[in-house]
Amino acid sequence: xxRVTQPEKLLxxxxxxxxELKCNYSxxxxxxxxxxxxxxxxxxxxxxxxxxxxxxxxxxxDLNKGETSFHLKKPFAQEEDSAMYYCALPNAGGTSYGKxxxxxxxxxxxxx
Amino acid sequence: xxxxxxxxxxxxxxxxxxxxLSCEQNLNHDAxxxxxxxxxxxxxxxxxxxxxxxxxxxxxxxxxxVSREKKESFPLTVTSAQKNPTAFYxxxxxxxxGAGTEAFFGQGTRLTVV
Numbered sequence: 001x002x003r004v005t006q007p008e009k010l011l012x013x014x015x016x017x018x019x020e021l022k023c024n025y026s027x028x029x030x031x032x033x034x035x036x037x038x039x040x041x042x043x044x045x046x047x048x049x050x051x052x053x054x055x056x057x058x059x060x061x062d063l064n065k066g067e068t069s070f071h072l073k074k075p076f077a078q079e080e081d082s083a084m085y086y087c088a089l090p091n092a093g094g095t096s097y098g099k100x101x102x103x104x105x106x107x108x109x110x111x112x
Numbered sequence: 113x114x115x116x117x118x119x120x121x122x123x124x125x126x127x128x129x130x131x132x133l134s135c136e137q138n139l140n141h142d143a144x145x146x147x148x149x150x151x152x153x154x155x156x157x158x159x160x161x162x163x164x165x166x167x168x169x170x171x172x173x174x175x176x177x178v179s180r181e182k183k184e185s186f187p188l189t190v191t192s193a194q195k196n197p198t199a200f201y202x203x204x205x206x207x208x209x210g211a212g213t214e215a216f217f218g219q220g221t222r223l224t225v226v
Binding site for chain 2: 006009032034036043044045046049051086088090097098099100101102103104105
């Protein structure tokens with residue numbers, strides 16, 4: 001069964017420090033992974049997707065199939081990055097086709 | 113203004129009562145989802161629907177029911193069989209169920225059992 005694991009419920013860093021939010025997955029096949037973000041009092045929204053290989057708001061994420069990871073990184077954290085972050089894995093095949101699984105989420109707090 | 117609308121924003125239910133949460137989208141999306149968000153447990157999938165008149169159980173479907181009679185609407189009923197219904201419920205939709213498609217979320221409904 002597909003699974004997404006975010007081992008850190010809480011992560012605190014100081015402004016300007018590097019930040020890495022961890023995401024590990026289990027999936028039989030070639031995964032397409034996403035990071036979603038939920039800022040205070042806002043809707044959950046897409047931050048970036050693996051397939052696009054993009055950098056959004058300074059964040060990047062690289063798929064490592066050997067380690068089954070999709071960690072989210074930013075070299076210099078900003079206070080406005082404080083939010084809840086979710087890693088997500090859509091199932092593109094099998095009996096669970098169409099299923100969209102999220103991790104447990106990580107609350108990032110960036111201190112001034 | 114396109115998007116997903118969940119109503120009501122806050123809902124109070126007495127124990128033993130069924131209650132229905134509304135989710136409407138005007139994005140012409142085929143796929144719709146219901147999640148439950150609890151502190152420390154992230155988003156857990158309750159039900160999802162890939163197309164009208166079809167839906168599948170997610171990971172925590174017990175005590176919930178859904179219908180998908182119209183493309184725009186995917187209401188969730190929280191039945192009295194749900195042991196711990198107090199939670200924040202999120203509805204989402206996607207253009208399709210292809211792996212790379214983005215999900216769009218509603219603002220959520222906070223259900224409290226009193």
